Amino acid sequence: MKGISIDFDGTICEVDSTGNFYIYGQLPSQDDVYEMAIVYELKIAESIFDLTHNLLTAVSLEEIPIKVSTFFREKFNKNVTMEYDEELHEFRMNKQQLVVPIVSKNSGTLGSTIIKGDFSLEEALGFLAFYDSFVSIVEGMIISHRLENLLRSALDTMFVTLNKRVKLEESDLKLMEEIVSKLSVVENVNLEEAKLALRTINVGFVGLKDELFDRIKSGAVRDGDYEEFLKHVQYGYEILKDMDAPNFIIEACLYHHDFVDGSGLSKLRGTEIPKLALIVGFAENVVLLGKHKEEMKGKYPDEYFRIIFEE
Structure with missing residues (x-):
């Protein structure tokens, strides 16, 4: 269909003489x-509704573009x-791209998706007909993504603030991150999760006294200071549990003062200790406790010493 102009309750649909289409105005x-x-x-290309199955297998917002791309390649070539x-x-659609806002009934407009390709009017209308299902699937992921970014920002601020109490300089914090980054490769753990754990495990420092950190940093440690220091693990666990923090963070908090020889806080040994907890614990012992x-x-593990102390 060529050379038409439709105004349907504020939704404008125009198709020029060459077959290019333009849809804009009110989101229908x-x-x-x-x-x-x-x-x-x-x-209407109702086969686009088959995209539902692809999207429901996504576990994060980052996977949605991959699912959409895979669907159009397999379904429409x-x-x-x-x-x-x-x-x-x-909200605007044409042959080259479909720009559609994500409008949540509970949270308002959450941004827009931009899908680029070579589309027919039939496919564009199919996507509009599928719109409600699309929003219901992705809005939860968008909100979770925003909350995660907000949490990361808060943790970054808290990480710097708490470590100032421990008398760590910016160079010390960078060194801890460098250690964690190198050992993440060795243990094949997710680097972003390792960095997030490093920023989170010591949230329990809020329950410790400043003078304890002064003595630790100066080397004037008294009997019982280390036991007092280790209380931050339980304090942190209680805080993170109430925050519904991811399990990998809670485990890193609980077990980052365990050692492979079984002499640590929870008496775990060897592979019983989560790798993430072992990595961040090593960084803390080297930099914070000056071991x-x-x-x-x-x-x-001997590999840790070779990489951090020798390399």
Whole structure:
């Protein structure tokens, strides 16, 4: 269909003489899409509803563009890319891209998705008819993504603030991150999760006294100071549990003062200790507690010492 201009309750649909189409104005409901299609004898690619299955297998917002791209390639033999723009709140469609806002009934507009490719009017209308299902699937992931970013920002601030109490300089914090980054490769653990754990495990420091940190940093440690220091593990566990923190963070908090020889806080040995807990615990002992290689020998894998002390 060429050379038409439709204004259907504020939704503008134009098709020029060359077959290019432009849809903009009011974002239509699913009922409006079907009614407009009936009135103006337009076709709707209802096979796009099959995208539901692909999207339901996604576990994060980052996977959604991959699922969309895979679907269009397998279903329509089209190369399609998708991106999410949190700041964009627009509705416009044409042959080259489908820009659709994510409007949540509970949370308002959550940004827009931009799907780029080579689309027909039939496919664009199919995506509009599928819109409600699409939003219901991705809105929860977008909100979770925002909350995760907010949590990371809060943890970054807390990490710096708490470590100032422990008298650590910025260079010390960077060194801890460097140690964690190198050992993450050795243990094949997710680097982002390791960095997040490093920022989180010591949230329990809020329950310790400043003078304890002063003595630890100066080397003037008294009897009972180390036992008092270790109380931050339980304090941190209680805080993180109430925050519904991910399990890998809670485990890193609980077991980052355990050693492979079984002499640590929870008496776990060897592979019983989560690798993430072992990594961040090693970084803390080296930088925060100022432990020397000789003091930690046998408490951590030999590979750690080779990479951190020798390399």
